Amino acid sequence: ENYxxxxxxxxxxxxxxRTPSLIYPDGGFQTxxxxxxxxxxxQGVTIHLSTPVQTLRQVEGSWEVASAQGTQRFDRVIATVSPGLMAKLVPQLAGNYLASLKALKSMGAVVMTVSLTRKLTERSxxxxxxxxxYPMxxxxxxxxxxxxxxxxxxxLIYMGDYLPSDHPYxxxxxxxxxxxxExxxxxFNPAYERSWVRQKWIFSTTYAQPVPPLHYAKSIPPLKTPLPGLYFASMSQVYPWDRGTNYAVEMGRRVAKELLGETVNGVAMARQAAVTR
Ligand SMILES: Cc1cc2nc3c(=O)[nH]c(=O)nc-3n(C[C@H](O)[C@H](O)[C@H](O)COP(=O)(O)OP(=O)(O)OC[C@H]3O[C@@H](n4cnc5c(N)ncnc54)[C@H](O)[C@@H]3O)c2cc1C
Structure with missing residues (x-):
């Protein structure tokens, strides 16, 4: 619908x-x-799984990060969520930056994986x-x-679809x-029977694929937000290439470099990070 x-x-x-070659890491992206x-x-990093950030608020020169676990203060924040969520998480964002976040279009996706006792197709x-x-x-x-x-x-077969973010599926x-x-x-195989199905898994997200219109390059928000110490890095800022894990890694390096190059209270963040470590 966006073509x-x-x-x-x-x-x-x-x-x-694109190349005709495909690679698949042993164990998938989980590896x-x-x-x-x-x-x-x-290196001392703490990861909080299943702890969605609820708000990001600038308080007295640092960042207060609120989640169901409570609030914590940080010197700097890099947010990697969707532009729509970013606009909601940071009530202090305003003006052009907020408008550019809200203007970014994207689609959701659903992927269903099914394990079967037999092959569905011979070689596809x-x-x-x-x-x-087809429904997918x-x-x-x-x-x-x-x-x-x-x-x-x-x-294993998987069936996927890209859909508008508010689609009921x-x-x-x-x-x-x-x-x-089903x-x-x-x-694809007239012999298919439901008894072949062993297990099913579903994965859905409302933010899966940015939709870049004409002159997109001009509307991409910078990694550094106008609020000191707050950075935003998402799939929507990958351009002209289509988003992919390799670009997420590249952007991660770029945003870290920008953050470390920043001077805070006269001290370079890179030096501060080295001292903290
Ligand atoms: C169906 C599909 C197939 C794909 N196949 C490939 C492929 O084969 N190869 C490839 O290279 N790329 C593929 N991609 C693209 C790839 O998944 C993305 O480019 C990559 O994951 C983007 O990384 P990211 O860190 O920017 O965002 P994400 O991977 O989306 O990470 C954002 C993280 O933020 C977390 N989050 C969300 N809300 C909050 C909150 N409130 N608080 C804290 N955390 C939050 C999310 O849980 C998520 O872990 C595919 C994408 C889709 C949708």
């Missing part, structure tokens, strides 16, 4: 950067996350589907790329979505 608005620059770069957790916690890995005829955008048989022996012999549970998706499985 009329998307800039060709973005579309070109999406095609230009990378686990390595990151090991490396950062070894990724099938792009026409949404006029893609059907991927993961174990036609990564051997089923890595999954205890199960065959984004709040469906696995059973509801499977009712919608009927098309027989199209």
């Amino acid at each position: 009329r608005d998307v800039a060709m620059t973005w579309f070109w770069s999406r095609m230009f950067k 990378i996350t686990d390595a990151l957790v090991r490396a950062t916690t070894a 890995y990724w099938l792009n589907l026409n949404k006029q005829d 955008l893609s059907l991927v048989e993961h174990t036609n790329m990564v051997d089923a022996r890595h999954y205890g012999g199960d065959h 984004l709040s469906y549970d696995a059973e509801q979505l499977f009712e919608l998706y 009927p098309v499985l027989k199209t």
Whole structure:
């Protein structure tokens, strides 16, 4: 539904950067996350899982971060949430920066993974589907790329779709979505039976894919917000390339460099960080 608005620059770069080669890390992206957790916690980082930040407020030159666990004060904050959430989390953001956050468009996504006792398709890995005829955008048989022996012999398929952020499917549970998706499985293998299904998982998010219109480069908010000590780094600031984990890493390095280069009360943050460590 956004094809009329998307800039060709973005579309070109999406095609230009693609290669026919695919890689899949052993253990998936979890392997990378686990390595990151090991490396950062070894350097003294504390990670609070399942603790959504509720507000970010500047108080007496530092940042008060509120969550269900209470409030904590920090010298600097890098927020990596969606632009819409960023606008809500920081009541002190105003003016052009707030307006530019609110103007950024994006879509949500839902991905359902199903483990089967048998192969669904003989050799297909990724099938792009026409949404006029199918309830989802893609059907991927993961174990036609990564051997089923890595999954205890199960065959994994996943079905995904990008949807408007307020679409009801984004709040469906696995059973509801499977009712919608399952009927098309027989199209790909007429022998398919429900008894092949071992388990289902659903993953949904309201912020999955920025939608960059014409002249997008001019409307991307900078990493450094107008509020001292507050930085914002998100998928929506990746351009002209389409968002991807590699760009998230690149942006993470860039925002850290900006933050460390900042001078606070006459002391460079880089020196302060080194002293703290
Ligand atoms: C369906 C799909 C398939 C993809 N496939 C690939 C792929 O194959 N290869 C690839 O490189 N990229 C892929 N991507 C893109 C990749 O996932 C993103 O580019 C990357 O995750 C962006 O990283 P990020 O850190 O900016 O944001 P995110 O990974 O979205 O991280 C933001 C974090 O903020 C947390 N958060 C949200 N609200 C709060 C709050 N209130 N308080 C605290 N934390 C909060 C979230 O839980 C999340 O962990 C895919 C994306 C989608 C949607």
